[in-house]
Amino acid sequence: MSDKAEWQPLRDELRRWSEAGRKVKFWFRDDDAIEPTPALDRLLALSNRFEVPMTLAIIPGPTAEPLAERLARESRITATVHGWTHQNHAPDDTKKQELGLHRPQEVVLDELHRGFDKLKALYPQQFIPLLVPPWNRIDDALLPHLAPFGYRAVSVFGLAKQAPIGLINTHIDIMRWHGVRGGLPHAEIIGRLVEELQNRFDGNDEPIGVMTHHLVHDAVAWSFIETLFEETAGHAAIEWRPVGNFVH
Template identity: 90%
Template sequence: MSDSAEWQPLRDELRRWTEAERKVKLWFRDDDAIEPTPALDRLLSLSDRFEVPMALAIIPGPTSEPLAECLAQKNRITATVHGWTHQNYAPDDTKKQELGLHRPKEIVLDELHRGFDKLKALYPSQFVPLLVPPWNRIDDALLPHLAPFGYRAVSVFGLAKQAPIGLINTHIDIMRWHGVRGGLPHAEIIERLVEELQNRFDGNEEPIGVMTHHLAHDDLAWGFVETLFDETAGHAAIEWRPVGDFIH
């Protein structure tokens, strides 16, 4: 266990869950996989060491056999569709988006269809029919068209709202994206995680999603993932679940 006092609020909240004999469901999503890298190896080794299942959001356009071969024996890893090329088509003065209506809808949907089919073929036993939109953004007008391609759910960021397809969202982002890139201070992430746990204790049954980006991690980010698993894997109040468990 970590000795750091900044993790104490999480321990205190989990003790409350344990005393109430309750469990919370967590799932782990890592974005932007394309090929084997030392950073991906490091992430996979943490999954193995702590026996935590992970969903990799794989960018279908540029990915190929090497990644599939790297993951083939990793039975805790699932493959999900991360857009098509993770390319931004939004104007410079707006938030980045690949899956918007900045291009003809038919083109965007065709890419999502191809991405689904490509990853399903590359990962016959590890694929789950989940779309992870790049930058966690997708135009609502596209959502009703996903099911015919085989998609069963979408994963963006924040508490789930009503949608024409299942939502399995992430709620904890460990990264600082503005200014100097890298992991957020641990105390800041823990504060957010405790808020999500309190929300679940009060009755929201949505699983808590933790989002990472292995290619962007610095020592602070890697340290958070390792300590999080150390604190929670095997904990009486925590169930780390594969994302496929939440897809109906």
């Protein structure tokens, strides 16, 4: 267990869950995998050390056999579709988006179809029919067209809303994306995590998703993941689940 005082609010909230005899479901999603890297090895080592299942959102266009071969021996890893090339097609003055209607809808859908088929072929044992839109953004008009390709759910950021396809969202982002890049201060992430736990205690049974990006982690980010697992893996109030448990 970490001896850092800043983690105490999380410990206190989990004690409340334990005393109530309740459990909360967590899942872990890491984005932008393309090929084997030392950073990916570091992430996988944490998964194995703490026995925490992880979902990798893999960019289908540029990925190939080397990543599939590296992951084939990893029993806790599942593969999901992360857009097509993770390329922004939105105007410069708007938020980045690959899966918008800035191009013909049939072009975008064709890429999503190809991405599904490519990763399903590369990962016959580990593939989950989940779409993770780059930048967590997808135009609502595309959602009704995903099921015929085989998709069963989409994962974006924030509490799930009504949608024509299942939503398995993330809620905790450990990175600071503006200004000085790197992991957010631990106390800030812990505060958000406690808020999500309090929301679930009050009746929302949505699994809490933690989102990471292994290729851009600094020491602060890596330290957060390791300490989070130290604090939660095996805790009586927490179940770390593979995302496949939630995709139907």
